[in-house]
Amino acid sequence: MTVTLVVVSHSEKIADGAAELAAQMAPDVSIVAAGGTPDGRIGTSLERVMAALEQAAGGDGVVILTDLGSAVMTAESALEFAGEPEGVLLADAPVVEGLVAAAVAAQGGADVHAVKRAAEAVYGSAAVVPPSSSLVAVGEGSVTGAGPEFTGDFELINAAGMHARPAAKIAGGLSALDAQVTVNGLDGTSMVALMTLAAGKGSVLHVEAWGHDAERAVNYVGGLVQAGFGEP
């Protein structure tokens, strides 16, 4: 069982298409599309969104992705009608990239909050700020990082290097861990950030991790890279 995703779009085709695209990266995640109006027009329908939420309920929580303005309002209204159910979160993220990132995180076993974060991380794929616990004050007002708790350097050996599927595997697995992880300075839980590395075969991934699962996080990435992500 994983977190279930609901995608709300003005267009039935966009909702169905985004769900189809994300499902390719996350075969075990249930993605429910709620696009268009019941009479086939462009728009969002409370009825459809509530039916989708009902269908999505009963798992490990639900994350909702929406497109333009009134889709957000319809999703919020559906939650209000349903009495703000526990474990159902609205992600503020672009619908396609956010859905894919969320699906990847859910596939990796991330909980509902981590899935929402993964979707929203699509906006800011900049470097992760280390947790404040690892920052120590030195002298008068100057602050310096105490450095990551674990690091690793791994050379990509698969022919295609870093592309969507490896990025999905790394981001998905890391999302489920209690650690903050950077890969070459970018957010390791963000599939989109990892893809922007454009790292080919022979490139080295420098992994830094903080937090409870820091060691596992570095080993996880190392294991995937050294296995060539199961690719030639």
Added chain:
Amino acid sequence: MVLDANWAVKWLTLCAQAMAEHRGWLIELDRAIGDSDHGENMDRGFQAVLDKLREVPPDSPGAALKLTAMTLMSKVGGAAGPLYGTAFLRAAAALGDTPEVEPAAFAEALAAARDGIVARGKAEPGDKTMVDAWAPAAEAALAAAGSGTGTLLEVLVAAAEAAEAGAAATDPMVARKGRASYLGERSAGHRDPGAASSALILRAAVGAAA
């Protein structure tokens, strides 16, 4: 005249009539600064409300408004759907299942509706949205209700007149929310369609009590 389920059904029936009658006007207003579907959407939404009211006759004003909320959110499609849906839903919650609503309680329900629209749409007075009709309407209704001294008709008329004045006041405004805001300065000189339909709804409330 009391605010009971019959009054609520009559109000919503008059709303549907007003939307059908002013459908073309709302389309014109929306064509100027939006996507010209507001008249059609509101007409379709309230016709669906009438069907629902016939299917499941409500036993209190609150029940009638809740049914309206659900139907508008499902049938209207554009931004007006969730906004009006939330307004009617919050008003229904404020009224509860009281079979006969006091004037002051109705004024409170209008204030709850306004709060719902503000919360959902994140617009403020002056943004050239339906908030510009609902905010003065709620204030006027609360003032007219006073500490329980205002009569029913006084409260309803105060709300309708304030909404109409508020809608007219959107004419020169530059839109800061919704699709009209993409037009910037060019949105000035046109009435906001959502404020216009809001005024029609609150005017229908007077008609239902007459």
